[in-house]
Amino acid sequence: MGAINAKPLLDKPWREINWKDKQSALQHVKNYKPQVEDRQLRILLHGPSGAGKSSFINSVKSVLEGKMCRVALVANVAQACLDKKYTTYKIEKENPNSFYPFALNNTRGLMEGEGVPVDDIKLALKGRVKEDYKFNPKCKLSEGDQYYNTTVNPNDEVHVLVCVISADTANHMRHEVIRKIHEIRKAASELGIPQVAVITKVDKACPEIKEDLKNVYKSAYLKEQMEQFSADVGIPMNCIFPVKNYSEEIDLNDDVDSLVLNTLKHIIDFGEEFMNHKMNHPEGSYFV
Numbered sequence: 001m002g003a004i005n006a007k008p009l010l011d012k013p014w015r016e017i018n019w020k021d022k023q024s025a026l027q028h029v030k031n032y033k034p035q036v037e038d039r040q041l042r043i044l045l046h047g048p049s050g051a052g053k054s055s056f057i058n059s060v061k062s063v064l065e066g067k068m069c070r071v072a073l074v075a076n077v078a079q080a081c082l083d084k085k086y087t088t089y090k091i092e093k094e095n096p097n098s099f100y101p102f103a104l105n106n107t108r109g110l111m112e113g114e115g116v117p118v119d120d121i122k123l124a125l126k127g128r129v130k131e132d133y134k135f136n137p138k139c140k141l142s143e144g145d146q147y148y149n150t151t152v153n154p155n156d157e158v159h160v161l162v163c164v165i166s167a168d169t170a171n172h173m174r175h176e177v178i179r180k181i182h183e184i185r186k187a188a189s190e191l192g193i194p195q196v197a198v199i200t201k202v203d204k205a206c207p208e209i210k211e212d213l214k215n216v217y218k219s220a221y222l223k224e225q226m227e228q229f230s231a232d233v234g235i236p237m238n239c240i241f242p243v244k245n246y247s248e249e250i251d252l253n254d255d256v257d258s259l260v261l262n263t264l265k266h267i268i269d270f271g272e273e274f275m276n277h278k279m280n281h282p283e284g285s286y287f288v
């Protein structure tokens with residue numbers, strides 16, 4: 001994004017979110033139970049290195065557990081590509097032996113040259129990548145490898161694909177990265193998997209948002225950036241969610257929580273709809 005936002009704030013937010021009622025969004029997520037019995041919703045995160053994938057996982061976990069969590073290692077800005085393995089994050093619910101019925105999967109960053117092979121993300125969508133597989137930018141995972149999952153359980157499959165992008169780079173992504181995102185989207189569409197984008201670091205996009213996160217849907221500047229990103233990668237605006245991850249804070253904050261919860265609620269709804277559709281149409285016929 002680069003240039004400092006010089007646009008005034010809109011009088012009315014272009015999308016409504018209830019900042020005062022964090023509890024009902026939290027309850028919605030807490031009450032979530034897949035309609036299909038014994039099923040776990042799998043949310044696959046991908047996106048450029050440094051975009052905030054690990055931070056988003058930590059933010060979700062922090063909101064749900066009501067305390068600051070740093071389970072996914074977050075890179076210092078100077079470090080490139082911290083996460084190299086395929087990792088599943090589950091979140092404890094109330095007691096140490098019970099978990100929310102959804103999991104977040106982290107992947108190695110998408111970048112030019114050294115990034116995760118697009119084919120590996122395609123395999124992950126189908127549940128073919130085993131936990132702890134170390135992505136190798138030079139070589140895709142292939143059948144016969146010990147980390148290639150030959151017996152896919154429905155809970156290994158992905159139900160919603162989330163592209164994580166930083167607001168300060170969303171508008172000038174390298175052509176190669178955009179091409180990779182398109183290719184991954186195409187593969188997900190063929191499988192009928194819904195796709196969402198999470199735009200992180202909105203506090204860096206515009207000073208008014210940094211000042212007050214409630215301005216997030218009043219910033220004409222951020223809206224323009226989101227529209228441009230939507231046009232570049234083909235994800236519709238109503239599937240793009242801006243968030244501010246926990247990054248410098250040491251205590252939880254209601255506004256940060258509200259935005260993360262609102263995003264998570266939509267991600268879960270998209271995934272649940274797909275899971276049910278797939279159950280009723282095992283032969284395919286998706287309209288994504």
Ligand SMILES: Nc1nc2c(ncn2[C@@H]2O[C@H](COP(=O)(O)OP(=O)(O)OP(=O)(O)O)[C@@H](O)[C@H]2O)c(=O)[nH]1
Pocket residue numbers: 048049050051052053054055056073074075076077080081082083107108109110200201202203204243244245246247248
């Ligand atoms: N200000 C601000 N900083 C953020 C936000 N989200 C992430 N960061 C910072 O951005 C940097 C990179 O974040 P990570 O979560 O490590 O990014 P990643 O996508 O997991 O990166 P890789 O693991 O290398 O692929 C860290 O220094 C975070 O603290 C945000 O919403 N606002």
Ligand SMILES: [Mg+2]
Pocket residue numbers: 053054055073074075082083
């Ligand atoms: Mg990471």
